[in-house]
Amino acid sequence: MMSLPPAPIPAPPPLRALPRRLAALVALSLGCAMTLPPPARAEEATPMTAQQSDPATLGWMVGAPPPADKIIRFSDGDYFTFPKLRWTVCHFRQLMPTIGVGRGLGPLRFFERKIDDSIEGLSFMPLGSTKPMTFGDAFDVNYTDGLVILHKGVLIYERYAGCLDETGQHAAMSVTKSLTGLLGEILVAEGTIDDKAKVATLVPELAGSAFGDATVRQVLDMTTGLHYSEDYSDPNADVWIYSAAGSPLPKPADYKGPRSYFDYLKTVRKEGEHGAAFGYKTINSDALGWIIVRVTGKSVATLLSERIWSRMGAELDAYYTVDSIGTPFAGGGFNAGLRDLARIGQLMLGGGMLNGERLIPEAAIAHIRAGGDPAKFAKADYPLLKGWSYTGMWWITNNPNGAFMARGVHGQAIYIDPAAQMVIARFASNPVTSNAANDPTSLPAYAAVADYLKDK
């Protein structure tokens, strides 16, 4: 009658022994696009195709036990390098501790389904190219693991590859931020949080940090002035300390740094002025996550389940990775099913209504769709995102259709086009971290589908 999961058996190499390649990777992955070099040229030199790098083809974690060179472990540090990451994006819970976002006990509400076979052949011109490409070709070019399109709430396109199918969960990466931002905007719209309040008045522990005298709105819009270096060639860069703080693994005996996301946030120093410019930094989302749990008593995982996941007819539970004190990673730890990601898009498109029920105050969505300040956004200098803005942790294209997005590294996306009444949800495992690598074959592809649907 006796058996238990194993007791913790201590271990690994000291922090200083971490390979430099790993350091680079972590920084890359946590980092902000602007301070990074252009999309990894080494990877581009000899890229395996989507088919060649398919996890099933490569046999990651297949066998009992898998061959030694096919095992992917969190502690080995290379679990998020290409091509291993193509397996990892579907299996975070097997590598790390997680917290569930329950779908509750309500019925599953499937989308009405009318597959439109002509979408695969829609042609578009990739940014910076003179050679057209079809929507179907872009699927593999972008190492897409799954893509769903809704038109007027009806599922008209659905395709899976790699590690994903309709019963699996996939890493949403920084799409996580948009969910955290959405929860924040809900609380603002409901009057639970005053977005003009200084962060220190809500989370006194942040009073001594750069966040202390920032407003909640500045955090929501990522216009905080933060000293936060993501120079991956510098072993003392902030991104390193952040990464160490958030690791769920035990810290080395001689470790002196912060031991959780919250601990890290308290140490962030100010750089420049708040409110002056958009600066995309993951730590804003975790600061917002702290504000949310402090104000509501509920973590982003619990609140997301209560407010949305358990009420939208989700097909699958979702989950977040957690740090060593159980805090969900509000900046990038979310994992979910693709159709459920599309449901979030449909909820945004519907102004907070889904299946005839209001889940979110209309004002919260309206605020996001109105967008942030394009002038502040322009200072961040995204060559491919000219004229865009950012607010509530969503990306606003400011195009004529009023499209807006949630975006995560390696190609995660929710693209909502109100004029076309279209939602696109995509999971991917592009070898290149930055979306600057896949935007040229994604953004115009989305626009082409919108053009096609607009007349229907």
Place this chain on the structure above:
Amino acid sequence: MMSLPPAPIPAPPPLRALPRRLAALVALSLGCAMTLPPPARAEEATPMTAQQSDPATLGWMVGAPPPADKIIRFSDGDYFTFPKLRWTVCHFRQLMPTIGVGRGLGPLRFFERKIDDSIEGLSFMPLGSTKPMTFGDAFDVNYTDGLVILHKGVLIYERYAGCLDETGQHAAMSVTKSLTGLLGEILVAEGTIDDKAKVATLVPELAGSAFGDATVRQVLDMTTGLHYSEDYSDPNADVWIYSAAGSPLPKPADYKGPRSYFDYLKTVRKEGEHGAAFGYKTINSDALGWIIVRVTGKSVATLLSERIWSRMGAELDAYYTVDSIGTPFAGGGFNAGLRDLARIGQLMLGGGMLNGERLIPEAAIAHIRAGGDPAKFAKADYPLLKGWSYTGMWWITNNPNGAFMARGVHGQAIYIDPAAQMVIARFASNPVTSNAANDPTSLPAYAAVADYLKDK
């Protein structure tokens, strides 16, 4: 657009530095009842009541961050000591990596519900006592987290406490073994596995171990002769090596032992003869898990989902904890919702039928219900389980009602009484590991309900 879960940051104390108290605990929890001293008297001396030790009352992991003395971490090693374990039983996924057992995309099938208010007041005589107790009183006495009773498939009793409610998952502990055994019996009944085959013919890696010349049937019935010490006062006991092998945490640099459940199983030496006596040892279940994945190409998690979880109208996904190479802990790592645990009981009661559909070959259930060899069981000397037997990793009471059970430490149970057409599913977090502590206030309570229902 960039953010990632944190990279692994190495750390903890060397193996030898693990506190002795932890050593004792791990051994206790993994260990076999027979080689252990009577239920921990120290704990019995000053026990907190169920109410006093309620996780919400004690505030484990409450707050953002929780106070330092309210944080429960896997690596701290005391996560499964009382009273912390009362939180942990509902939150294993927040402490360890896990693998999902998906419920699929089918509809939830709720039990018909006719609550019988008289059950709470049913009286029974605890074993070894002269003072009667009511069923309702036994709930807290046994630190029950949830208990469901089905009669003829109708839900007639449901009560939760502690960390659990109808939307949560709870550790099943060694009830896991019965699910592993059930999968094994299914494969035997279908002819996929010959239960007379020697283990080495199916898993050649086990040829040099004690399992090599055991038959699958001996593994299924735990009549293998294994040298496997669970003397927790001995720091070199096998249970220690097993625990270290199965830990998902990185191993210390100087660690020389086995690095996974499979690696450990290869090292087990023979003691005595196979087939002579029942000897309850967790490693049999993990050996069976290895046989299952080798024969089917599917881990117990995947197979359980495909064969049962996705077909029974489960209300919740379930999950297993995994070791560092992703192997589900087939001996004790299962976690599920209480009603779904009851569904398993109903499936067993129905001879493999549920909701009018056959999920399991009748022969598999028939074999289990026929029981094992009581003479072999008697040699294991369970004073409270006189006349019982064990087969297919299920406990057979051999009472006149033909009742049989799945049992896990700290009070986990599925109790199936065919004569009364009754299923009881219980999750608990009793401070005492061995079920010998709660059997006196559980087994006669179950029998009392069966007596009550038999005439209805």
